[in-house]
Amino acid sequence: MTDVKVTVMRSSPEEGQEKPHYDTFTVNAKKNMTVLDALFLIVEDQDPTLAFRCACRLGMCGSCGMMINGRGRLACRTKIEQMGENILVQPMKNQPIVKDLTVNMDPFFGNWQKVKPYFVPKEGENTFAVIPPDSERREIIDENQDCITCGLCFQSCDAVAMRDDYIGPAALSRAYNLIADERDDAKQERLNLVSTESGAFGCHSFGACVEVCPKGIKPMVTIQKIKAKKLKSSFGLKW
Numbered sequence: 001m002t003d004v005k006v007t008v009m010r011s012s013p014e015e016g017q018e019k020p021h022y023d024t025f026t027v028n029a030k031k032n033m034t035v036l037d038a039l040f041l042i043v044e045d046q047d048p049t050l051a052f053r054c055a056c057r058l059g060m061c062g063s064c065g066m067m068i069n070g071r072g073r074l075a076c077r078t079k080i081e082q083m084g085e086n087i088l089v090q091p092m093k094n095q096p097i098v099k100d101l102t103v104n105m106d107p108f109f110g111n112w113q114k115v116k117p118y119f120v121p122k123e124g125e126n127t128f129a130v131i132p133p134d135s136e137r138r139e140i141i142d143e144n145q146d147c148i149t150c151g152l153c154f155q156s157c158d159a160v161a162m163r164d165d166y167i168g169p170a171a172l173s174r175a176y177n178l179i180a181d182e183r184d185d186a187k188q189e190r191l192n193l194v195s196t197e198s199g200a201f202g203c204h205s206f207g208a209c210v211e212v213c214p215k216g217i218k219p220m221v222t223i224q225k226i227k228a229k230k231l232k233s234s235f236g237l238k239w
């Protein structure tokens with residue numbers, strides 16, 4: 001067991017306290033304890049007003065995204081022993097703070113909605129047509145299927161920070177999944193929707209989305225695939 005110092009950014013814009021300040025708490029850390037465990041200990045023993053969001057505590061729901069030691073991470077998957085004895089915890093960027101470590105994710109999910117993120121079946125076709133797990137068609141989108149919509153790619157993206165209307169890595173990645181799905185009947189519409197300056201062509205390949213994704217997804221790579229498909233489509237080539 002070691003004592004670690006956890007410094008947390010605090011603010012409460014909705015209660016008129018916009019200017020952030022930092023509180024440091026000492027937590028007695030046990031082996032395998034996560035940053036999320038430490039935040040719970042702080043709430044239980046030191047400051048019950050500390051606000052943060054979580055649900056599954058298993059890296060599945062995507063609700064505990066925050067900045068830990070300057071990088072976007074899931075608090076429930078970040079072990080204290082990997083972070084050192086001084087840990088800085090801040091809310092995600094690119095989204096308004098509700099309170100302390102809790103942000104309003106409307107910008108993220110608003111953009112998610114913009115790409116028509118649902119499968120559109122072809123008229124009269126069996127919408128449950130199975131693509132065999134070992135088929136090449138499945139491999140095209142396999143790597144993107146694990147997105148848990150945590151928003152860490154969105155918060156780390158400088159293109160999002162630079163322009164308010166940029167859709168962002170996660171939503172574009174979702175759009176690509178459907179564009180690449182031959183069963184989908186809205187492929188062309190969706191491709192046109194995301195092949196704009198606020199869509200795929202707004203990506204400057206900064207690459208932070210690839211670095212922070214807790215599921216190993218590479219949105220930046222996927223976005224380049226959207227651009228390639230758009231170019232092929234513009235020249236009347238098969239895409």
Ligand code: FES
Pocket residue numbers: 054055056057058059060061062063064065074075076077
């Ligand atoms: S609490 Fe669900 S991903 Fe961390």
